[in-house]
Amino acid sequence: MSVRETLEKRRSVRQYDPQYKISPETLATLIEGASKSPNGNNIQATRYLVIDEPYLKNLLLPIAFNQQQVIEASVLIVILGDYQAFEKENIIMIHEDEFQKGYFDASVRDYLTNAAINYYLDKSKEDLKVELIRDASLASMSLVLLANEAGLETITMSGYDSEQLKSALNISDRYLDVMLIAMGKGMxxxxxTARHDVNKVIYKNKI
Ligand SMILES: Cc1cc2nc3c(=O)[nH]c(=O)nc-3n(C[C@H](O)[C@H](O)[C@H](O)COP(=O)(O)O)c2cc1C
Known part of the structure; x- marks a missing residue:
């Protein structure tokens, strides 16, 4: 199926087969694909907390305002941004790895490393939060498309209490919860859903 066809067919699905299981291998393949998404300076800050334990799903149900997909979908993925990814050590390690793999020479490694370190240097926590949301959102959309391609359905969700979710799952302040993605076999x-006429959303040169 082409990307266009997948996009035309995709829907947010709210009812799932509760018996259906997604194998860890399938999930890893989908997440590995999503990790190819563009991300700022390739610092790879997005994390995927996979929830498939029934007791955890039940714990999260009221936190997600009793949305049934939380317990019925095969997995609930908490899409997280990792603030530690902005640290110098991570930036150096990633570009060194790419250099070692022969993707570019030492001068490009040094340029990219320094550019990335300087880019984040004076950013506020609020600025960094936006960076994490951008990267995690792009990866999330890729994950949705890959799941659809694999015959699975999804729904992206922000309908939950962030503080309660972090407390229930022991997610520390190191991480930003960006959204949930429920994934499974749609029932x-x-x-x-309709969309604006495209001419209503395109502006040329000024807005
Ligand atoms: C960031 C985000 C959060 C969303 N949160 C919820 C949610 O908590 N519950 C829900 O039923 N739908 C949620 N949705 C789904 C939207 O309602 C849905 O994408 C929109 O109505 C368009 O429908 P479609 O996805 O079927 O095209 C969310 C979508 C996005 C992108």
Whole structure:
């Protein structure tokens, strides 16, 4: 299926087969694909906390305002941004790895490393939060498309209490919770949704 076809067919699905299991291998393949998404300076800050334990899903149900997909979908993935990815050591390690793999020479390694370190140097926590949201959102969309391609359905979710979720799952302040993605075998097709006429959303040269 082409990307266009997948996008045309995709719906947010809210009813899932609770018996259906996604194998860890399938999930790892999907996440590995999503990790190829563009991300700022390739610091690779997105993390995927996979929740498949029934007791944890039940714990999260009221936190996600009793949205049934939380317990019925095969997995609930907490998409996280890792603030530690902005640290110098991570930036150096990633570019050194790419250099060692022969993807570029030492001068490019040094240029990219220094550029990335300087880019984040004076950023506020709020600026860094935006960086994490950008990267995690791009990876999330890739994950949704890859899941659809694999015959699975998804729903991206922000309908949950962030503080309660972090407390229930012991997620420290090192991480930003960006969204949840429920994934599984859809039981009922999501309803159709309309979009603005494209000419209503395109602006040329000024807005
Ligand atoms: C960031 C984000 C958060 C969302 N949160 C929820 C949610 O908590 N519950 C829900 O039922 N749908 C949620 N949705 C799904 C949207 O309602 C849905 O994408 C939109 O209505 C368009 O429908 P479609 O995805 O089927 O095209 C969310 C979507 C996004 C992108």
């Amino acid at each position: 009922k097709e999501g309803h159709k």
